[in-house]
Amino acid sequence: MIKIRNLVKRFGKLEVLKxxxxxxxxxxVVVVIGPSGxxxxxxxxxxxxxxTFQSGEIEVDGKTVHFTEKEINELRKNVGMVFxxxxxxxxxxxxxxxxxxxxxxxxxDKNSANEKATALLKKVGLEDKMYVYPDSLSGGQKQxxxxxxxxxxxxxxxxxxxxxxALDPEMVGEVLEVMxxxxxxxMTMVVVTHEMGFAKEVGDRVVFMDGxxxxxxxxxxxxxxxxxxxxxxxxxxxxx
Amino acid sequence: MDFRWDIVSEYMPYFLxxxxxxxxxxxxxxxxxxxxxxxxxxxxxxEKKIISYIFVWYINFFRxxxxxxxxxxxxxxxxxxxMNPVSPAVSLTVAxxxxxxxxxxxxxxxxxxxxxxxxxxxxxxxxxxxAQTMWHIIIPQAFKRMIPPLGNEFIALLKESSLxxxxxxxxxxxxxxxxxxxxxxTWEAYLPVAAGYLMLTLTLTYLLTKLEKRFNLS
Numbered sequence: 001m002i003k004i005r006n007l008v009k010r011f012g013k014l015e016v017l018k019x020x021x022x023x024x025x026x027x028x029v030v031v032v033i034g035p036s037g038x039x040x041x042x043x044x045x046x047x048x049x050x051x052t053f054q055s056g057e058i059e060v061d062g063k064t065v066h067f068t069e070k071e072i073n074e075l076r077k078n079v080g081m082v083f084x085x086x087x088x089x090x091x092x093x094x095x096x097x098x099x100x101x102x103x104x105x106x107x108x109d110k111n112s113a114n115e116k117a118t119a120l121l122k123k124v125g126l127e128d129k130m131y132v133y134p135d136s137l138s139g140g141q142k143q144x145x146x147x148x149x150x151x152x153x154x155x156x157x158x159x160x161x162x163x164x165x166a167l168d169p170e171m172v173g174e175v176l177e178v179m180x181x182x183x184x185x186x187m188t189m190v191v192v193t194h195e196m197g198f199a200k201e202v203g204d205r206v207v208f209m210d211g212x213x214x215x216x217x218x219x220x221x222x223x224x225x226x227x228x229x230x231x232x233x234x235x236x237x238x239x240x
Numbered sequence: 241m242d243f244r245w246d247i248v249s250e251y252m253p254y255f256l257x258x259x260x261x262x263x264x265x266x267x268x269x270x271x272x273x274x275x276x277x278x279x280x281x282x283x284x285x286x287e288k289k290i291i292s293y294i295f296v297w298y299i300n301f302f303r304x305x306x307x308x309x310x311x312x313x314x315x316x317x318x319x320x321x322x323m324n325p326v327s328p329a330v331s332l333t334v335a336x337x338x339x340x341x342x343x344x345x346x347x348x349x350x351x352x353x354x355x356x357x358x359x360x361x362x363x364x365x366x367x368x369x370x371a372q373t374m375w376h377i378i379i380p381q382a383f384k385r386m387i388p389p390l391g392n393e394f395i396a397l398l399k400e401s402s403l404x405x406x407x408x409x410x411x412x413x414x415x416x417x418x419x420x421x422x423x424x425x426t427w428e429a430y431l432p433v434a435a436g437y438l439m440l441t442l443t444l445t446y447l448l449t450k451l452e453k454r455f456n457l458s
Contacts, residue, residue, distance in 0.1 A: 087358035087362035
């Protein structure tokens with residue numbers, strides 16, 4: 001589903017991603033872990049072109065992406081993104097948060113957009129919050145709405161950028177539960193997270209990044225139980 | 241001090257008529273100036289340097305020179321190319337509009353830039369175009385924050401319309417000057433004018449407060 005070849009990304013002189021290549025297969029859940037500043041969020045943001053990059057190639061769903069406005073919008077229809085800080089639209093109700101993009105981008109009529117949004121809210125357990133504004137929701141509820149909002153576009157791939165890092169500890173579980181359900185349904189997912197439990201339980205593959213490189217990737221059991229590289233061992237000994 | 245009420249009552253119909261025109265000139269300038277200001281503000285934020293530069297200098301000119309000078313330049317300099325004879329009322333409205341647009345452009349820019357970058361990213365990541373995001377996501381949120389500074393600008397504009405008197409646009413201040421020069425009296429001519437402006441600005445303040453409250457509720 002996603003093929004990344006020799007990706008290089010610089011912010012000014014700082015090289016954040018150094019020659020990254022990796023693939024994500026259909027229905028695969030890839031979990032990206034690593035210390036802060038290792039480039040994992042930047043990598044994720046490159047996949048749906050929220051960041052430009054200096055060289056390399058990204059192929060999504062069989063199409064190499066170029067930086068034209070039209071292609072970028074086309075790509076993003078298929079790639080959902082969930083942010084650390086939710087970024088719900090505060091001036092719209094929960095329901096409107098879910099319906100605006102399908103109505104504006106896919107020209108869905110209001111009734112079918114509402115219908116689909118209602119089903120998605122039911123799925124994340126928030127159908128009773130349909131008509132409230134995001135301000136009145138808890139962090140965990142906000143993130144579940146954000147996931148539902150991305151799903152409303154019926155993406156083929158979902159990207160999660162530290163979806164639980166801004167949450168109070170007691171709310172992490174409800175968000176991870178929704179993500180697990182998505183994984184069970186066969187969604188292709190790339191998840192940047194510090195939740196090692198989630199990586200072990202749900203990840204088909206875990207990628208460890210450090211200093212702009214992919215240091216090591218493996219299935220979760222191998223990577224957590226028998227890390228090959230010193231840097232992976234150091235990192236895991238600190239977080240586990 | 242003897243206050244000659246008879247002058248006040250003689251000129252009252254003119255004061256009222258002038259106040260009416262002050263309202264008309266100001267409302268037109270506010271309305272067109274706001275629309276123009278939105279586009280100038282967006283142009284000012286354009287990623288294309290040349291476009292941005294043009295609007296920067298539009299704003300520099302209209303903020304950096306006295307509106308008095310602008311009114312004279314427009315009335316005696318620019319308008320004769322467009323109409324003959326030149327209507328002072330039109331000149332004044334044009335000057336107020338162009339001037340207000342510059343200030344409003346900056347208010348728009350500040351409002352739009354105050355919205356969290358994440359809002360743009362979230363909407364774009366859903367496949368919405370830049371224009372759709374601006375229109376449906378960013379501008380509605382920015383507008384709420386722009387009401388107080390827009391209110392200030394509208395009040396300033398209403399008062400600046402009094403400069404129309406120097407090109408004989410028949411607004412409120414014009415009739416104050418007329419009364420003053422007819423009788424050589426100051427208080428009787430300008431106190432009613434001052435009271436008129438005060439009533440207009442207080443009404444505007446009241447309306448803006450109501451608008452702000454309504455936006456805060458939703």
